[in-house]
Amino acid sequence: MQIPMSSEARRWQKIARDYADDYLQPHEVEAELNDGVLPDAITNRNKQRAIELGFTAIDVPKSHGGLELPLEAQVAIWEQLGRVTNALSLCFPEAQSWMFDACSEDQLNRYILPMMRGEHKECYAITESGPGSDVAGLEATAERDGEDYVLNGEKWYVTSGNLANFFWFQARLPEEDDEALFLVDQGTAGIEIIANPKFSHTYASHHPTYRFDNVRIPATQRVGQPGDGMSYTHSWFRHERLMIGARSCGAAARLIEEALAFADGRLVDGAPLSEKQAIQFMLADSVTELYASRLMTYDAARSADRGNDVKAQHARCSMVKLYVSEMANRVADRAVQIFGGRGYMRENVAERFFRELRVDRIWEGTSEIQRLIIGRSLKKRGLDGI
Numbered sequence: 085m086q087i088p089m090s091s092e093a094r095r096w097q098k099i100a101r102d103y104a105d106d107y108l109q110p111h112e113v114e115a116e117l118n119d120g121v122l123p124d125a126i127t128n129r130n131k132q133r134a135i136e137l138g139f140t141a142i143d144v145p146k147s148h149g150g151l152e153l154p155l156e157a158q159v160a161i162w163e164q165l166g167r168v169t170n171a172l173s174l175c176f177p178e179a180q181s182w183m184f185d186a187c188s189e190d191q192l193n194r195y196i197l198p199m200m201r202g203e204h205k206e207c208y209a210i211t212e213s214g215p216g217s218d219v220a221g222l223e224a225t226a227e228r229d230g231e232d233y234v235l236n237g238e239k240w241y242v243t244s245g246n247l248a249n250f251f252w253f254q255a256r257l258p259e260e261d262d263e264a265l266f267l268v269d270q271g272t273a274g275i276e277i278i279a280n281p282k283f284s285h286t287y288a289s290h291h292p293t294y295r296f297d298n299v300r301i302p303a304t305q306r307v308g309q310p311g312d313g314m315s316y317t318h319s320w321f322r323h324e325r326l327m328i329g330a331r332s333c334g335a336a337a338r339l340i341e342e343a344l345a346f347a348d349g350r351l352v353d354g355a356p357l358s359e360k361q362a363i364q365f366m367l368a369d370s371v372t373e374l375y376a377s378r379l380m381t382y383d384a385a386r387s388a389d390r391g392n393d394v395k396a397q398h399a400r401c402s403m404v405k406l407y408v409s410e411m412a413n414r415v416a417d418r419a420v421q422i423f424g425g426r427g428y429m430r431e432n433v434a435e436r437f438f439r440e441l442r443v444d445r446i447w448e449g450t451s452e453i454q455r456l457i458i459g460r461s462l463k464k465r466g467l468d469g470i
């Protein structure tokens with residue numbers, strides 16, 4: 085299914101597709117059966133190849149040695165990486181453009197540029213046991229003490245906490261009646277893992293719960309300026325929500341192809357299953373919804389590339405995340421149904437995606453929260469303003 089796309093985006097689409105097909109997909113079942121963990125040699129090879137291809141630098145400004153690709157091309161890359169289960173594509177870190185607005189030169193040199201080189205990995209600590217969806221109600225605190233800040237709080241579901249060397253830590257500043265983001269080195273005294281639950285998907289990246297107990301860090305680790313509050317975390321949300329849309333498109337495309345291939349080969353009553361109208365309807369709904377999803381995801385990326393108003397863009401990214409993640413879940417459900425009992429086996433791609441895609445309706449803001457954002461934006465700005 086071809087949709088309008090710049091030649092640059094198409095070029096990156098091919099690069100990412102080759103990478104996903106040759107480096108990642110062959111290891112999906114092995115990863116699934118080994119808690120998401122692959123032998124070091126394969127993990128390192130995949131990461132190294134991603135760095136060579138420039139994936140760690142696609143959103144980095146050229147002034148800092150990056151590729152500064154338009155978001156359209158970035159979506160083309162992440163869409164192809166979304167074809168693979170087990171988060172195998174999370175094998176490389178990604179420095180994002182907002183980090184270059186947010187961070188001091190020293191912070192860039194110590195944290196962000198090493199990410200671009202593949203030497204550092206981050207994790208993001210926002211969610212808490214109380215405030216989950218309600219990110220405005222965070223309870224973790226950062227209190228100034230001389231040249232330091234002292235951090236306290238409990239952070240839940242910190243993805244890649246087991247692999248990362250630093251945290252983005254979002255906290256309330258009681259003295260300023262504001263919020264801020266901090267860079268915190270993994271291993272700083274006072275940081276403790278208090279739980280490491282298992283989740284439905286099979287990832288090498290865990291999602292531990294951390295307690296920060298009087299964690300003392302230099303004041304220079306604060307990111308941005310007074311008054312910046314949650315603005316960088318919102319930048320992160322916009323980026324991630326758009327890329328969840330991209331990956332969900334890739335996942336749905338793969339599922340449709342795999343389900344169709346299976347239905348073509350499986351004989352029922354002496355004829356291919358794909359000749360049954362009930363099966364064709366499931367595939368037809370899936371491909372129609374994928375078409376709409378791809379158009380909206382690429383359009384949202386291009387509107388950001390054209391410099392769309394940031395509030396309107398925020399709503400668009402929410403629409404993409406909401407619609408496309410839910411679309412991919414519907415497609416995965418249908419794919420399991422088409423595969424029948426085989427679709428319930430852990431070695432089956434539909435079974436893995438059926439579990440793995442579920443979280444895309446929860447993390448980076450649940451579907452309900454995306455609806456709240458879209459609804460509020462519509463009320464404030466009207467239909468032409470979003």
Ligand SMILES: Cc1cc2nc3c(=O)[nH]c(=O)nc-3n(C[C@H](O)[C@H](O)[C@H](O)COP(=O)(O)OP(=O)(O)OC[C@H]3O[C@@H](n4cnc5c(N)ncnc54)[C@H](O)[C@@H]3O)c2cc1C
Pocket residue numbers: 207208209210211212213214215216217218240241242243244283291443446447448449450451452453456
């Ligand atoms: C695997 C995984 C990885 C994650 N990784 C990270 C991470 O790296 N960093 C991080 O900070 N967080 C992470 N999260 C947390 C994730 O962002 C939250 O789970 C999510 O934002 C929802 O918060 P909650 O779980 O507390 O649910 P709650 O906020 O308790 O919501 C429960 C239900 O209530 C609904 N609800 C809540 N408020 C409203 C409302 N106002 N109106 C209508 N319905 C509402 C929700 O939509 C949901 O259905 C991760 C979560 C998972 C599962």
